[in-house]
Amino acid sequence: MKKFSLTDLLIFVISAELVGAFSALLSGGFTDIYAKLTRPPFSPPAAVFPIVWTVLYALMGISAYLVWRTDTQASRHALGVYAIQLVINFSWSIVFFRFEALLAAAIVAVLLLAAVGVMVWSFFGVNKKSAYLQLPYLAWSLFAAYLAAGTYLLNR
Numbered sequence: 001m002k003k004f005s006l007t008d009l010l011i012f013v014i015s016a017e018l019v020g021a022f023s024a025l026l027s028g029g030f031t032d033i034y035a036k037l038t039r040p041p042f043s044p045p046a047a048v049f050p051i052v053w054t055v056l057y058a059l060m061g062i063s064a065y066l067v068w069r070t071d072t073q074a075s076r077h078a079l080g081v082y083a084i085q086l087v088i089n090f091s092w093s094i095v096f097f098r099f100e101a102l103l104a105a106a107i108v109a110v111l112l113l114a115a116v117g118v119m120v121w122s123f124f125g126v127n128k129k130s131a132y133l134q135l136p137y138l139a140w141s142l143f144a145a146y147l148a149a150g151t152y153l154l155n156r
Helices: 006-027 030-036 048-070 073-098 102-126 128-133 135-154
Strands: none
Touching: 006 048, 006 073, 030 073, 048 073, 048 102, 048 128, 048 135, 073 102, 073 135, 102 128, 102 135, 128 135
C-alpha cells in the first residue's frame, strides 16, 4: 500500500471536481432549461444540484484515492471503471442541458447508474471504505435516473 499523501489526495479530489465543473461549463445555462421543463414529483430546486454534486465529486476523489493507494491489479481495474463512469457522468449534463436531448439523457442516466454500481462493486473488492463512500453517489444516481426518465416522459 502506498503511503498517505495529502498532495495525491488533493489531486484526486480536485480532478473529480474539475470533471463536474467542466461539464457544467459546457452544458450552458442549466437553470433556464431546468425551469422551463415539466419535472416529475420530488424534483429538487435547481440550487440543490451544485451542492450535492460538489459533495459527491469530493467523495469520488477520496474513494478513488483510497483505491489508488492499494496499487494492485484489482485497484487498477477499479480505477478503470471509475474513469469510465466519470466520462459518462461528464456527458450527462451536456446531453441534457446543452443539447436538450431528453431521451438520450435518460439513457445516459441509466448507463451512469449501472457504471456507478459496477464501480462501487469494484471498489468494494479493493477497499471497503472507498465503496461505502460511494453509496450516496449510487443513491443519487438512482434518483437522477428517475428524474431524467420522468422529465423525458413529461416533456416528450
